[in-house]
Amino acid sequence: MLVPLVLTAVLTACGSGSSGGAKSSENSGGGPPKGGWPQPVNGQLTPQMCGLLTDADYAKYGHTRLPVISQKRLDNAPNAIDCLYTTSDELDIGLQPTAEAAKTQYAAGLKDHKERLTEDSRPTVLATNVVQGADESWFDYWTLGTANSQFKEYEISVRRGSLVVGIVLSGLKGKNEKDPRTVLTGLAGLVLQRIPNVGRTDTGKTHKAEFAVAGAGRAKQIVFNDPTSGAVTTLKNVKLPWHVEKPLINYGQAQIMLNLTAVSGTPMAAIGCNISVDGKTVVQEDPKIGGFANCSQPFTPPK
Structure with a gap:
């Protein structure tokens, strides 16, 4: 996950749309885009898969997702995309060649999260096995955010087979926004539903x-x-x-x-x-x- 934006920059972005001329989510409705939900192409994740979550999905839980900052494939990672929005709403999707590799990645991420909690003496609401249909999942405060900020961010990490999904929820809440755990487990569940076969079959070997x-x-x-x-x-x-x-x-x-x-x-x-x-x-x-x-x-x- 990426470091959160400074609040002043956030407020500027809210007024101007987004940095770098990026546009808001193409699919603001609740249903799939024309042609269906984007899937991997030749086994590779694509930036179009940022569209697996829409503005309407967030709005259903009372959260306003602000304009997109970047939607990109990570060149230095084997098969991963990052989708970043104003005020640090973020979606990460990674696909390992095997479930064993993804399990190792997921475990390393959780271990790193716990170590940062301890090192910085941060509060925690850590909960595991929170997403139906996943092999593993955990939910907590986002430890890359500012610990004492009044705008507390949350994150969720989910593994199904060789697929690992991470979502960060910004701390700028809507008036009728549901609790963060409900929002993030619901959004993660939608991602899994919309790419139902991704990660279920190994495509390579674990080095x-x-x-x-x-x-x-x-x-x-x-x-x-x-x-x-x-x-x-x-x-x-x-x-x-x-x-x-x-x-x-x-x-x-x-x-x-x-x-x-x-x-x-x-x-x-x-x-x-x-x-x-x-x-x-x-x-x-x-x-x-x-x-x-x-x-x-x-x-x-x-x-």
Whole structure:
């Protein structure tokens, strides 16, 4: 989700239409546009799919969606679009090649959300499993918004199969607007209904990164970073040889730093390391006497 606009800029946009000459939603009615609700083209999400939610959909819940700022395909992400409107109403849709990859993406997003809640000591109304027809969903305050603002934004994240949908609701409420949870669960449900088959079938594979340490005896310590979240894992007193496989999900990063270090439990013992992606070696250090091995290499994730 994108950082909210400054309120003064918001008020200016309200009067002028939107920045950059963008126009308001083409479909302001409640029904589907001519030709039906937009669907992926050759398996790829398109900016036209921003039209899956209309001004009328928001109005049904008492919320006024202001003019569009941008509707675009994210070039640095494998298959995702972002639809941003004045005052930070936003719709994100992403499609991973597998449900496993989307599940990892969804989990990483929820983990990041919880960490930001803790780091900033923010209030929370976190609720899970709030959208019917989804495999997973959560609702809460939008933690990229301003914590103490009187205009509190909310967000929802939904996963169905390999599809992940995120919606941000701006804090500028209509006079008769329904509660944020009702608004967001209703809007998310509409998206799922309007693309009923998207995400239900895997279209590719989940990329895997394997971390391996070669040697005999035990490693006093092994440290590696998760290729998706970047989280560092430290293992103690590990039997050698050792390896672990982790999903590698492309969220739009230009590069991912792959790191693995190992310290032998026996001083000066021969120890080595290897990191591979989808079975192809990215970086390797052959076993050598010294009791220490280090494999580190920037990697361009596959799209």
